[in-house]
Amino acid sequence: MRDGMICVETYGSELEAEMALGQLQAMGITAVMGRDDSGGMYPQLDQVVGISVLVYQEDAAQARAILTGTGGDGSGAWTCPACGEEGEPGYDACWKCGRERM
Numbered sequence: 001m002r003d004g005m006i007c008v009e010t011y012g013s014e015l016e017a018e019m020a021l022g023q024l025q026a027m028g029i030t031a032v033m034g035r036d037d038s039g040g041m042y043p044q045l046d047q048v049v050g051i052s053v054l055v056y057q058e059d060a061a062q063a064r065a066i067l068t069g070t071g072g073d074g075s076g077a078w079t080c081p082a083c084g085e086e087g088e089p090g091y092d093a094c095w096k097c098g099r100e101r102m
């Protein structure tokens with residue numbers, strides 16, 4: 001993991017993570033894949049740890065918007081366009097600032 005990068009999404013497989021990386025890089029966002037290497041000590045946790053996608057902090061809100069915007073049915077987590085807060089799935093307005101989901 002590089003300094004200043006944060007995890008925006010975690011995927012259950014490398015393939016899904018690679019697709020997410022491709023989407024972000026196509027939008028000009030620097031993104032890397034992060035593997036949680038604690039699997040060596042706790043191999044039984046491999047399935048739940050997953051592959052994280054990391055971006056620089058200043059790109060995080062945009063990255064989340066891109067990843068959730070291509071999520072398909074739109075019922076998943078989303079990011080408020082006004083304040084950047086993560087919205088709860090199933091809600092159509094931001095719990096923090098009241099901005100409607102786009």
Ligand SMILES: [Zn+2]
Pocket residue numbers: 080081082083084085094095096097098099
């Ligand atoms: Zn908000």
